[in-house]
Amino acid sequence: MNKAWLVAWITFKDCMRNRALYGIILLGLVLFFVNIIITGMFSWEAGKVAVDMGLSIISFSGLILIFFFSINNISNDIYNRTIYLILSRPVSKAQYILGKYAGLSLIILISSILLGLCAAVSVKLSFISVDGQIPFNFSWSLFFLSILFLTISLLILMALTLFWVSITTHQFTAFLLSLGCYFVGQNMENVKNIILSTKFLAENSLPVKVISCVSWVMPNLAAFDLKTTAAYGLPVNTTALLWVGLYGISYIGVILTLTIFIFQRRELA
Amino acid sequence: MNIKQTGVFLLSFLCFAAVFFASSLEVKKNRKTLGANYSLQINPLPGKIIPFFAGEFKGLMANHILLKIGAFVGSDKKISFDEKEKIRLGLEQALTLDPYFMQTYLLAQALLPWDCHMPEEAIRLLEIPRKHLSWDWRPGYYIGFNYYYFLNNYSKASEIFFETAKIKNSPLLITLLGSRFAIKSKRTKAAIFLLTDMLKDPELNKNNRESISKRITGLKGILLIENGLENYKKTFNVYPPNLDTLIKKDFLKNLPPNPYYKTYLYRQKDGRVFFDKTGYNK
Amino acid sequence: MIAISFNNIWKNYKHGFKKVPALSRISFSVKQGEVFGFLGPNGAGKSTSIKLLIDFIRPDSGSITINGLKVGTDKFRHLTGYLPETPCFYENLTGMEHLSFAGKSSGINGALLNKKSLEILEKLNLEKAGSNLVRTYSKGMKQRLGLAIALIHDPEIYILDEPMSGLDPMGRRLIISIILNLREKGKTVFFSSHILNDIEKTCDQIGILNKGKLLYCGTVENMPENNSGMEDAFVSLIEKDDIITNE
Numbered sequence: 001m002n003k004a005w006l007v008a009w010i011t012f013k014d015c016m017r018n019r020a021l022y023g024i025i026l027l028g029l030v031l032f033f034v035n036i037i038i039t040g041m042f043s044w045e046a047g048k049v050a051v052d053m054g055l056s057i058i059s060f061s062g063l064i065l066i067f068f069f070s071i072n073n074i075s076n077d078i079y080n081r082t083i084y085l086i087l088s089r090p091v092s093k094a095q096y097i098l099g100k101y102a103g104l105s106l107i108i109l110i111s112s113i114l115l116g117l118c119a120a121v122s123v124k125l126s127f128i129s130v131d132g133q134i135p136f137n138f139s140w141s142l143f144f145l146s147i148l149f150l151t152i153s154l155l156i157l158m159a160l161t162l163f164w165v166s167i168t169t170h171q172f173t174a175f176l177l178s179l180g181c182y183f184v185g186q187n188m189e190n191v192k193n194i195i196l197s198t199k200f201l202a203e204n205s206l207p208v209k210v211i212s213c214v215s216w217v218m219p220n221l222a223a224f225d226l227k228t229t230a231a232y233g234l235p236v237n238t239t240a241l242l243w244v245g246l247y248g249i250s251y252i253g254v255i256l257t258l259t260i261f262i263f264q265r266r267e268l269a
Numbered sequence: 270m271n272i273k274q275t276g277v278f279l280l281s282f283l284c285f286a287a288v289f290f291a292s293s294l295e296v297k298k299n300r301k302t303l304g305a306n307y308s309l310q311i312n313p314l315p316g317k318i319i320p321f322f323a324g325e326f327k328g329l330m331a332n333h334i335l336l337k338i339g340a341f342v343g344s345d346k347k348i349s350f351d352e353k354e355k356i357r358l359g360l361e362q363a364l365t366l367d368p369y370f371m372q373t374y375l376l377a378q379a380l381l382p383w384d385c386h387m388p389e390e391a392i393r394l395l396e397i398p399r400k401h402l403s404w405d406w407r408p409g410y411y412i413g414f415n416y417y418y419f420l421n422n423y424s425k426a427s428e429i430f431f432e433t434a435k436i437k438n439s440p441l442l443i444t445l446l447g448s449r450f451a452i453k454s455k456r457t458k459a460a461i462f463l464l465t466d467m468l469k470d471p472e473l474n475k476n477n478r479e480s481i482s483k484r485i486t487g488l489k490g491i492l493l494i495e496n497g498l499e500n501y502k503k504t505f506n507v508y509p510p511n512l513d514t515l516i517k518k519d520f521l522k523n524l525p526p527n528p529y530y531k532t533y534l535y536r537q538k539d540g541r542v543f544f545d546k547t548g549y550n551k
Numbered sequence: 552m553i554a555i556s557f558n559n560i561w562k563n564y565k566h567g568f569k570k571v572p573a574l575s576r577i578s579f580s581v582k583q584g585e586v587f588g589f590l591g592p593n594g595a596g597k598s599t600s601i602k603l604l605i606d607f608i609r610p611d612s613g614s615i616t617i618n619g620l621k622v623g624t625d626k627f628r629h630l631t632g633y634l635p636e637t638p639c640f641y642e643n644l645t646g647m648e649h650l651s652f653a654g655k656s657s658g659i660n661g662a663l664l665n666k667k668s669l670e671i672l673e674k675l676n677l678e679k680a681g682s683n684l685v686r687t688y689s690k691g692m693k694q695r696l697g698l699a700i701a702l703i704h705d706p707e708i709y710i711l712d713e714p715m716s717g718l719d720p721m722g723r724r725l726i727i728s729i730i731l732n733l734r735e736k737g738k739t740v741f742f743s744s745h746i747l748n749d750i751e752k753t754c755d756q757i758g759i760l761n762k763g764k765l766l767y768c769g770t771v772e773n774m775p776e777n778n779s780g781m782e783d784a785f786v787s788l789i790e791k792d793d794i795i796t797n798e
Contacts, residue, residue: 003656010641010652017643017684038318052313080639085649085700088605088633089656090626094278189300190310193340216293222310223296231313234351240299247292253285257278268607271624 003091007099011073012106020069021107028061028115032122050126051138051231054119055146061115062108062154063182066161067175070104074162075171083268094260101162101256105155112151116144138233145236146226152248153224157182159255160219166263185221188214219251310337316361323366331367334359335376342380353385357394364394368401378411383477388419409433410443414467417450417460418484427451442466454499457492461485483528490525491542494533497521498540508540553616554708554739555587555604556580560613562599562763573599574763577613581741581756583707586734588750589743591760592789597743598636600760601712604741605633617708629657632704634711638697642686646677646696649685650703657704664703671699676725690717698726709733711742715749727753747781759785761792 015021035053077083077100086096120143160181164174192211223244229236311334312319323330338359342348348356360377367373374395381391392412399408409429417426430447433439442462449459464485468478494512497520501509504520512535515521527533527544534543560577563570574596581587589597602608604615606622615622618630640649647668654664672678675695680688688696694717701709714730715723723746730740730753744750750757751771759767766788767774776784 006652006656010644010648013648014641014643049314049318081635081637082639082641084607084633084635085638085640085653086656087607088628088631088635089653090628091656190337215297220296220300223300225310228310228313237299240296243292243295243299246288247296250285250289250292254282254289257282257285261278261282267609268602 004095004099004102007086007091007096008102008106011100011103015069015073015103015107018069021065024061024064024069025111025114027064028057028111029118031057031060032115032118035119035122036125050123051143052227054123055143055150055227055230058112058115058119058147059150059154061111062151063157065108065111066154066157067178069107070158071161071165071171071175071178073104074100074165075169075174078165078169078268079171087268093264097162097166097256097260097263101159104162105158108154108158109151112147112154116147119147120144138230142226142230142233142236145241146230149224149226149241149244149248152245153185153219153221156219156221156224156248156252156255157185159252159259163255163259163262166259166266181218182221184214185219186225187222188218189220189222219248224248311355311359311362313358314362316358316365319362320366327366328370331363331370331373334363334366335370335373338363338376338380342384348384353387356380356385357387357390360394364397368397371398371405371407374398374408374411378415379474379477382415382419383480388415391415404436406433406436406439406443409436410439413443413446414463417463423450423456454495457488457495461488461492464488487528487544490527490533491544493525494521494535494542495540498542502540508537510537511535552583552618553580554583554585554618555741556616557600557604558614558616560600560603560610560615562596562603562608562610572763574603574610577760577763577765579758579765579768581739583618583739584734584737585755586730586740586753587742588754588757589741589760590745590747590750590757590785591743594762595760596763597760598712599763601710601741601743604710605631629704630707632701632706632709634697634701634709634714636712636716638693638700640685640688640693640696643684645682645684646672646688646699647681649696650681650699653700654703659704667703667705671702674702674729675699691719691722694718695722695725698729702729707738709738709740709742711740713744714742715744715746723749747785751781759788761789762796764792766792 032054035050035057038049038053083096086099087093091099120140123143157178161174161178164177164181165171168174168177188211192208192215226236228234314322319330320327338356341352342356360373360381363370363373364377374397377391377394381394382388392415395408395412395415398405399412402408410433413426413429413433416422416429427447427450430443430450434444434447446459446463449455449462464481467473468481468485473481494515497515498508501515501518501520509515509518509520512521512524512533516523524532529544530546534546535541536543557577557579560574562572562574564573565571577596577600589600591597599608603610604617604622606627609623617627620627620630650668650671651664654660654668659667668681669678672681675698677692677695677699680692685693685696694714698711698714701711714726718726727749730742733740734753734755740753754771756769757767757771757774758765771781774781774784774788776787
């Protein structure tokens with residue numbers, strides 16, 4: 001796996017020197033200043049607003065990094081044939097995929113950490129500026145826990161994006177499919193609950209069965225969204241969260257193995 | 270791919286798939302039985318900001334929020350304090366995004382004053398559709414009702430009813446209520462009238478129906494006592510010192526039971542009867 | 552010892568529902584220590600052959616071996632150095648970083664890698680540009696960097712797809728001298744080119760491809776109609792074949 005690390009390292013270095021990355025991070029920083037300003041406008045909900053906006057900004061930046069930056073990076077590899085540089089060496093396709101995933105994920109991690117710290121600072125500032133109006137039960141550990149789970153959900157999306165790019169190689173199609181996965185992942189739990197609760201459709205009707213199938217195949221990204229928990233300081237079930245974490249990691253594993261399988265059968269025309 | 274590589278590949282895939290399957294089951298199970306904390310997700314942003322994020326999809330977003338609240342509430346669970354706040358926020362967001370949507374304000378009126386015990390919030394939110402739906406008498410009607418029933422503010426209630434009555438095609442009921450609430454002596458009758466009309470609403474759920482019926486019973490009791498008091502005043506020019514006097518002097522057969530307190534409370538100063546100490550002490 | 556051998560290779564490309572033949576019944580071999588030139592007009596299938604050789608694509612039928620190892624089944628990349636047609640690099644990395652990646656992926660590390668990298672960069676006139684980002688490189692510099700990457704791990708077999716393309720006369724001369732140097736060391740070089748002059752100077756054997764068919768495989772001297780010079784012989788061979796296929 002040493003070779004996968006080599007690929008990861010050059011991917012990482014190449015991305016870190018890419019000016020577009022700094023644009024995205026700068027966007028994140030600007031949004032944090034906006035967060036402080038907006039929070040100042042709402043004296044009765046300041047704490048919750050600050051926390052939620054901070055977490056949303058991290059998520060948003062991560063999404064941009066995935067949908068625009070990463071897809072671009074991987075597609076360019078294939079279009080510009082820089083992939084030849086790697087695959088003409090004694091590096092297997094599996095090592096290439098794993099290395100690429102690791103390198104791009106490292107970028108996401110750094111973005112989460114950096115923006116997470118900025119979010120923490122802006123949240124702290126907002127607490128100070130509104131006379132310490134900390135939301136009932138707010139805890140920093142919850143805040144950072146939600147950043148962790150947010151990052152895991154981004155890594156899941158990254159794996160799916162890599163999967164789609166290796167199937168289609170057409171940049172735009174891969175983008176649409178990844179975006180689709182994001183929307184389905186975020187909303188499918190909600191949709192399922194709504195449909196079942198309105199009792200509009202019977203439990204064993206076709207649409208319900210379809211949604212159940214989808215909920216097995218698509219990742220349930222809503223399970224990783226702890227924004228409300230962090231913003232309201234709600235109690236947390238540790239065991240359940242551990243299972244969710246395991247769910248995320250195993251899903252990434254499944255997707256990556258599938259990606260490797262498909263990629264090995266593709267020809268580099 | 271040789272045998273060894275295929276083996277490694279298959280093994281890692283099966284391992285991941287197994288863990289995925291197991292954890293997927295656990296997660297699904299947990300999220301079904303999880304406390305309501307996890308089942309109502311409302312973006313914790315004040316209503317004013319939300320439109321910026323919705324952009325051109327305000328209507329969609331409003332519908333989405335409404336569906337979420339509806340689904341959550343439909344489960345008939347007891348609602349905790351945090352959830353009430355979330356419902357209120359969600360309704361505020363939905364109304365800010367789409368002030369014309371009748372479903373939203375109907376839900377607001379159904380939930381906020383009754384289940385969430387937030388009548389002032391209900392009034393505040395109902396002002397939004399009232400402002401926008403200048404042809405719809407319902408928001409005003411509900412506001413007036415909330416002022417009367419929950420806040421015991423008769424003068425404000427009558428003021429709102431009068432304003433609402435000006436809307437074309439508004440039911441006569443509203444004009445009547447406006448005038449009756451304005452007149453002290455006719456308030457109880459007006460209240461009974463309003464509540465009886467409320468009972469006719471088929472959308473009303475069981476708990477609210479019982480609550481209203483109870484209130485009507487209580488009001489009818491008050492009406493009985495008030496009639497006796499007025500007759501006594503006409504005869505003796507003063508109000509009786511207490512309610513027993515009323516019975517002794519035969520202006521009232523017997524004291525009707527007060528569903529809210531051990532007995533009705535009576536204030537001789539202005540001849541008013543109350544359900545409980547709150548109104549009495551004002 | 553046979554370094555490279557193509558055995559009855561057939562390859563078709565799929566364009567929508569149509570199958571376009573790229574290579575038909577290609578068979579030839581390259582001995583160890585030989586310099587083999589692969590020529591043909593544009594679209595003849597040279598690049599396809601090379602991609603098959605380096606296992607980027609798979610043949611529809613037939614097999615390819617490198618030093619006896621079967622391409623597609625056995626690992627062979629430790630034996631080969633590859634230069635693609637238009638080498639592309641990560642624009643935000645330096646030449647040295649590319650070389651470092653190439654060396655490490657082939658098992659060369661540390662001080663040895665550093666020494667070798669500097670040597671090769673010097674050999675290819677890139678020593679000053681080594682620490683600059685590839686974004687600043689000219690086409691010729693990129694071509695030379697590509698060759699450096701193929702050379703760094705000192706493989707037995709070199710597979711170069713149009714190594715002279717985009718180079719000025721000095722650059723071409725440099726590459727030729729390197730190829731001849733490799734031959735002296737007993738290395739095998741397999742390359743494709745358009746430039747008949749260079750082929751004449753360097754190759755022991757040549758293969759001529761046209762429309763996916765191998766028209767000739769052998770020495771330059773034994774080429775049919777070579778009396779009037781290689782270029783004329785080449786052109787007439789191609790034209791004759793075109794007439795035959797059009798009939």
